[in-house]
């Protein structure tokens with residue numbers, strides 16, 4: 345891939361939260377630790393991992409809705425964060441290009457604002473469509489399967505699926521290039537999940553959008569992602585194109601996630617032994633030394649308890665962090 349095809353590059357991104365614990369002490373939550381990856385223009389990069397592994401934090405940190413603790417972020421050739429050189433440009437210009445769709449549509453819409461106010465607010469902030477604001481709002485509502493009659497209603501008057509459509513219209517209003525879709529369908533009825541996914545895919549084709557698509561499990565991201573990144577406890581543990589991830593998962597954690605979902609392909613089901621994850625996800629306040637997965641890994645050896653594995657390119661375009669790849 346040529347360098348200029350990359351829309352977003354993250355290098356050694358870290359996001360820690362300081363939280364107060366007992367007796368006036370503070371602790372550091374290692375929400376994102378040393379994560380490096382890129383997203384190509386026009387692609388969908390799926391991100392999966394268990395609850396609390398840092399998916400939302402990653403999405404918000406690359407938009408600088410959370411200020412990164414350290415690392416570097418490059419968006420379309422511009423450095424939008426670099427802790428080493430203290431580069432932290434104002435994000436106003438980029439806010440328009442980089443948008444987010446939230447997991448819980450009802451919580452992300454202001455209950456006191458009408459639909460047209462919600463969608464119009466984004467236009468006003470960026471001074472867009474001043475003359476034909478009303479037409480633009482109606483056009484956006486139509487685009488997401490709503491209509492003009494909906495524009496003076498309030499969020500609580502809508503179903504979850506319709507609320508998510510409003511959230512999508514708000515994100516689209518400013519003609520973004522890149523959208524973080526943070527589990528956009530997980531709060532919705534199964535029956536309407538596919539409609540929303542199809543709509544997001546159609547929008548991507550129409551407007552050449554680039555997505556970071558966050559989901560809980562691999563079955564959701566399989567069909568929509570070009571590449572998939574698997575996260576575990578603040579770390580990216582594997583990243584590769586979607587097809588290869590399902591056919592040849594290298595990291596034991598990815599393997600366990602894959603065997604947990606029903607796969608219609610009997611060849612693949614046979615080749616993967618069912619691996620049940622042991623124990624609980626450890627705390628992000630005191631992540632385990634060495635490989636963060638070692639306490640739950642069936643293949644852990646002594647080195648895994650001591651040394652953190654490097655996130656390396658094992659095969660062309662196939663990144664993984666495990667000391668024992670090829671040994672099991």
Ligand SMILES: Nc1ncnc2c1ncn2[C@@H]1O[C@H](COP(=O)(O)OP(=O)(O)OP(=O)(O)O)[C@@H](O)[C@H]1O
Pocket residue numbers: 361362363373374375393394395396397398399400401402560628
């Ligand atoms: N604002 C915050 N302050 C302190 N800790 C936070 C904050 N946001 C997230 N965390 C912590 O950071 C870690 C990663 O959380 P995050 O919400 O990014 O996970 P997630 O993968 O999105 O989980 P889920 O699948 O449940 O949405 C968790 O330990 C969480 O408790």
Ligand SMILES: [Mg+2]
Pocket residue numbers: 399400401
């Ligand atoms: Mg989340």
